[in-house]
Amino acid sequence: MSARIDLSGALPHRYPMLLVDDIVETVPGERLVARKAVTCNEPWYARLGAAASRSSYPESLVLESWAQAAAVLGQLTLGGADRKPDGVTVLGSVSGVRFAQPVLPGEVLEHHVRLDRVLADTLLFSGRSVVGDTEVLTVSRVVAAWRPAERLRPSAAGRDRVRTEGADQ
Numbered sequence: 707m708s709a710r711i712d713l714s715g716a717l718p719h720r721y722p723m724l725l726v727d728d729i730v731e732t733v734p735g736e737r738l739v740a741r742k743a744v745t746c747n748e749p750w751y752a753r754l755g756a757a758a759s760r761s762s763y764p765e766s767l768v769l770e771s772w773a774q775a776a777a778v779l780g781q782l783t784l785g786g787a788d789r790k791p792d793g794v795t796v797l798g799s800v801s802g803v804r805f806a807q808p809v810l811p812g813e814v815l816e817h818h819v820r821l822d823r824v825l826a827d828t829l830l831f832s833g834r835s836v837v838g839d840t841e842v843l844t845v846s847r848v849v850a851a852w853r854p855a856e857r858l859r860p861s862a863a864g865r866d867r868v869r870t871e872g873a874d875q
Contacts, residue, residue, distance in 0.1 A: 716782075718794075725742055725767060725771035726741075726778065727740075727743055728740065737819060737821065741817070744809055744815060745812070746811040759812070762808030769800070771835075772815075773797065776819045777850065780831075784829075793852040795851075798828070799848070801846055801847045807840055807842045813837045818833045818836070820832050831847070832848070
């Protein structure tokens with residue numbers, strides 16, 4: 707199934723940390739394919755000047771981009787195409803990550819995300835990223851959960867207590 711996904715509604719990220727450009731294919735509850743074009747215009751290349759075109763994309767951002775694609779699949783699975791599930795996506799753990807080859811500006815990452823299991827509001831993902839026919843990333847398992855936002859934010863009273871306690875030191 708392929709449908710136009712509003713990434714600004716599916717993810718809280720905005721430029722420069724929105725690292726998914728387009729959703730190519732999605733089957734909620736099963737899989738998703740997303741793309742991210744790597745360009746020299748991104749902030750992490752700003753200080754490199756002419757050397758930017760020869761500098762690899764940070765591996766942490768390759769993984770972050772893949773994880774954002776997984777979050778979109780989670781949103782579609784738990785909330786459906788028309789609404790987001792209530793709450794905030796929380797990354798629980800990442801295991802079995804392997805970076806096989808550097809990604810350079812001008813290349814397009816294609817993320818393949820599989821939803822392996824759903825346990826209430828916790829999801830288990832796996833997958834890979836490719837550039838053309840070359841695998842650049844494999845992910846054995848990512849655990850992500852959706853939690854109510856109010857459970858993740860300290861109360862006003864709690865924040866005041868932390869400030870007061872910190873001032874005594």
